[in-house]
Amino acid sequence: MTEREAEPQAPELPLAEVTARKRSRLSAVWIIPIIAAVLGGWIAVQKLLAEGPTIEISFASADGLEAGKTTVKYNGVDVGRIESLRVAPDRQRILASVQMAPAARDWLVDGTAFWVVSARIAAGGVSGLGTLLSGSYIGMQIGTGSERVRSFTALAVPPVVAANAPGRYFRLTAANLGSLDFGTPIYFRRLQVGQVASYRLDDDGRGLTIRVFVNAPYDRYVKNETRFWQASGLDVSLNADGLDVRTESLTSILIGGLAFDTPADNADAEPAAADTTFELFDDQVSAMKAPERGSIRYVLHFDDSVRGLAVGAPMTFLGMPVGEVVSVRLDADRRKKDVSVRARVLVAAYPQRFLDVLADPQVLTGGSKAITPAMRHALLDGLVARGLRAQLQPGSLLTGQLYVALTYVPQAPKATIDWHSDPPVFPSVKGSFTDIEARLTSILAKVEALPFEAIGRDLQQSLATLAKTLQDVDALVKRWDGELTPELASTVAETRRTLAAAERTFAGAGKAVAPDSPLLAELQATVVEVRRAAQSIRVLADYLERHPEALLRGKSEETQE
Amino acid sequence: MSTAEPASARSLGLAGCEACGLVVRLPAADGMDHCPRCGERLHSRRPASIERSWALAITALVLYIPANLLPVMTTNTPLGAVSDTIMQGVVELWSPTSWPLAIVVFVASVTIPLGKLIALAYLLLTVQRGSVQSNGQRVRLYRLLKFIGRWSMLDVFVDTFVVALIQLRPLMWVEPGAGVIFFAGVVVVTMLAVNSFDPRLIWDLPHQERHGHD
Ligand SMILES: [Zn+2]
Numbered sequence: 001m002t003e004r005e006a007e008p009q010a011p012e013l014p015l016a017e018v019t020a021r022k023r024s025r026l027s028a029v030w031i032i033p034i035i036a037a038v039l040g041g042w043i044a045v046q047k048l049l050a051e052g053p054t055i056e057i058s059f060a061s062a063d064g065l066e067a068g069k070t071t072v073k074y075n076g077v078d079v080g081r082i083e084s085l086r087v088a089p090d091r092q093r094i095l096a097s098v099q100m101a102p103a104a105r106d107w108l109v110d111g112t113a114f115w116v117v118s119a120r121i122a123a124g125g126v127s128g129l130g131t132l133l134s135g136s137y138i139g140m141q142i143g144t145g146s147e148r149v150r151s152f153t154a155l156a157v158p159p160v161v162a163a164n165a166p167g168r169y170f171r172l173t174a175a176n177l178g179s180l181d182f183g184t185p186i187y188f189r190r191l192q193v194g195q196v197a198s199y200r201l202d203d204d205g206r207g208l209t210i211r212v213f214v215n216a217p218y219d220r221y222v223k224n225e226t227r228f229w230q231a232s233g234l235d236v237s238l239n240a241d242g243l244d245v246r247t248e249s250l251t252s253i254l255i256g257g258l259a260f261d262t263p264a265d266n267a268d269a270e271p272a273a274a275d276t277t278f279e280l281f282d283d284q285v286s287a288m289k290a291p292e293r294g295s296i297r298y299v300l301h302f303d304d305s306v307r308g309l310a311v312g313a314p315m316t317f318l319g320m321p322v323g324e325v326v327s328v329r330l331d332a333d334r335r336k337k338d339v340s341v342r343a344r345v346l347v348a349a350y351p352q353r354f355l356d357v358l359a360d361p362q363v364l365t366g367g368s369k370a371i372t373p374a375m376r377h378a379l380l381d382g383l384v385a386r387g388l389r390a391q392l393q394p395g396s397l398l399t400g401q402l403y404v405a406l407t408y409v410p411q412a413p414k415a416t417i418d419w420h421s422d423p424p425v426f427p428s429v430k431g432s433f434t435d436i437e438a439r440l441t442s443i444l445a446k447v448e449a450l451p452f453e454a455i456g457r458d459l460q461q462s463l464a465t466l467a468k469t470l471q472d473v474d475a476l477v478k479r480w481d482g483e484l485t486p487e488l489a490s491t492v493a494e495t496r497r498t499l500a501a502a503e504r505t506f507a508g509a510g511k512a513v514a515p516d517s518p519l520l521a522e523l524q525a526t527v528v529e530v531r532r533a534a535q536s537i538r539v540l541a542d543y544l545e546r547h548p549e550a551l552l553r554g555k556s557e558e559t560q561e
Numbered sequence: 562m563s564t565a566e567p568a569s570a571r572s573l574g575l576a577g578c579e580a581c582g583l584v585v586r587l588p589a590a591d592g593m594d595h596c597p598r599c600g601e602r603l604h605s606r607r608p609a610s611i612e613r614s615w616a617l618a619i620t621a622l623v624l625y626i627p628a629n630l631l632p633v634m635t636t637n638t639p640l641g642a643v644s645d646t647i648m649q650g651v652v653e654l655w656s657p658t659s660w661p662l663a664i665v666v667f668v669a670s671v672t673i674p675l676g677k678l679i680a681l682a683y684l685l686l687t688v689q690r691g692s693v694q695s696n697g698q699r700v701r702l703y704r705l706l707k708f709i710g711r712w713s714m715l716d717v718f719v720d721t722f723v724v725a726l727i728q729l730r731p732l733m734w735v736e737p738g739a740g741v742i743f744f745a746g747v748v749v750v751t752m753l754a755v756n757s758f759d760p761r762l763i764w765d766l767p768h769q770e771r772h773g774h775d
Contacts, residue, residue, distance in 0.1 A: 013575065013584055013586045014585050014586070014597045014598070015585060015588050015597065016576065016585045016586065016587050016588060016594035016595060016596065016597065016603050017595040017596075017597050017600075018588055018590045018592040018594055018595070019592055019593045019595060020592050020593070027612045027613060029609065029613045029616040030612075032616055032617060032620045032750075033617075033619040033620040033623060035620075036619075036620040036624050036750075037623050039627075040623050040624070040626055040627050043631070044627075
């Protein structure tokens with residue numbers, strides 16, 4: 001309490017009332033700064049806790065990256081930010097120091113990948129359009145490793161397939177890349193079911209291995225017998241059915257694509273294991289006809305030339321394709337006393353195709369889907385006994401290509417299928433080229449049938465008529481020389497000139513036209529025309545003979561004459 | 562007591578009731594004094610003035626740290642979100658065209674709050690030391706502190722306006738940051754600290770001072 005002096009000068013002032021004081025020293029006001037300090041400290045701790053690990057990512061280029069701005073995104077969520085960019089000591093790479101979110105602490109393991117995401121028009125479509133406005137960002141994919149890593153090397157190309165995407169990888173071998181690229185779509189029945197994940201040149205440089213990813217659940221449609229082919233662009237073919245245009249999708253026209261399918265009789269097979277290797281075919285037709293399962297090989301021996309018989313040439317049964325040539329070799333036959341060398345043609349026959357062209361396959365197979373070997377042996381033995389033989393036949397007169405035809409040869413020497421050798425030997429006969437002969441004969445017959453003599457006669461006759469007509473006209477002109485109207489005079493003169501020219505031409509033609517000249521037909525038509533013209537002129541001349549006044553007055557009034 | 566010194570209500574043992582204006586004599590008895598007319602507590606000096614001022618000034622200083630370290634404003638655009646602290650805002654404003662604005666913001670948001678705290682600390686220190694020098698200047702300083710107080714909220718006001726006006730979702734919008742709350746805290750606590758300070762203490766003589774100041 002304050003020491004006060006009692007002041008007698010103001011006795012009229014009221015006295016303050018006094019109550020007992022609660023002696024609580026150290027003012028409660030000090031709680032306020034303590035609260036403030038605690039609050040500040042708590043925020044600082046929060047800040048420190050919110051600070052995740054700092055990592056270093058090495059990029060080939062800092063293009064599109066900005067310190068303090070570019071973020072790291074995991075599936076679209078910001079999980080970090082570039083703090084600073086600097087050039088690596090070797091001056092080859094750019095090192096970015098990235099402040100990650102605390103939640104990302106456990107994700108920074110080996111296998112975790114980073115890459116720059118920017119707008120990109122590439123196989124698989126246009127991606128990252130959002131980055132046109134927001135700038136590039138760094139994509140992240142969490143690895144499966146367990147060891148914590150603090151420095152990473154960014155991928156040059158964004159991974160096409162997310163690490164945890166359900167599905168399976170397969171390998172395709174191809175001669176060249178074509179228009180494929182990362183992300184090139186893969187179609188199954190025109191539905192996009194996967195994409196090209198990566199590719200690399202084989203070590204020997206002879207081909208490429210393409211790694212494709214087929215998403216679940218479509219991966220189970222990839223069987224061991226599945227065929228992959230390039231579905232790039234348009235497949236336009238003109239065949240007996242008309243114009244056939246095939247494409248998997250509009251995208252595949254632009255950027256190419258792959259497609260796969262499984263031959264119908266293998267559709268129920270087990271799905272192929274992951275990383276199974278398949279061949280990549282150029283188109284669907286070659287993919288689907290390539291060695292089918294269940295093909296049965298036969299050997300054919302020919303004594304005649306196999307020039308023009310290519311691998312893949314068809315084998316037909318009464319004209320229907322049932323197989324193809326697998327290889328063409330020479331073969332030495334030691335069974336005879338003297339060694340003979342002949343052509344050995346290995347063919348693959350497809351029983352399924354044979355069944356497909358049968359109108360009623362049940363008759364043969366008894367309801368089952370395939371022919372059993374016993375059935376086949378009996379059937380073929382029967383056919384051979386009836387004269388069925390393999391024969392080389394020309395497929396095209398122009399190119400000289402051959403194919404193997406299974407036909408009935410009448411009076412063929414007796415032969416059987418040698419089931420004991422492997423592959424079995426099917427009896428063959430010397431190729432008959434009667435086909436060519438028949439065609440040549442028919443062409444010759446047609447050529448012979450051309451009416452050369454008649455044409456010649458016509459020509460002679462026309463020339464004679466022409467000469468006579470010219471004489472008549474000349475006589476007319478002479479008789480009325482000076483009396484003709486100038487128009488008619490000039491017309492007559494013109495006609496005469498034309499006829500004279502025609503005469504010259506025919507005279508020349510008579511000599512020039514050889515019996516085999518292609519001009520003959522045309523000439524014949526001309527001859528007819530000229531003959532008609534000559535007749536008209538003769539009619540005119542006759543009329544003028546009887547009615548010379550017509551030249552002056554015209555013909556109309558004299559019709560009753 | 563020296564007669565050379567001018568008399569104060571306190572030196573005469575008097576006090577004015579702050580509620581009803583009644584002037585009363587303070588009895589020598591120990592205890593709390595109350596106005597006989599309205600019952601209001603009577604103080605010849607604001608109770609625990611220096612202590613409270615110090616406490617509040619220190620609070621303000623503590624709050625001043627997060628106010629400057631935390632962002633006051635987050636600007637969201639399609640290009641991303643940018644959070645600015647007060648100093649970052651000043652740096653961003655510092656351009657050939659808007660540097661006067663940068664100076665205004667810097668002065669209002671950084672210099673003045675800190676200056677007020679320093680000035681208050683100076684007043685408190687001099688009063689505690691019983692200094693009798695340049696009393697007139699110190700009172701002018703006190704009046705300046707009281708006057709400036711209400712204008713220090715400039716930054717908070719600007720922040721509030723910007724946040725309220727720029728809401729063009731999804732193109733652009735501005736969100737307040739935690740820093741602005743601490744900044745408002747600094748300003749309010751500083752005003753309270755200045756209010757807690759009893760300027761009459763400037764004029765109290767050292768020997769009186771040492772006895773207390775209720
Ligand atoms: Zn009162």
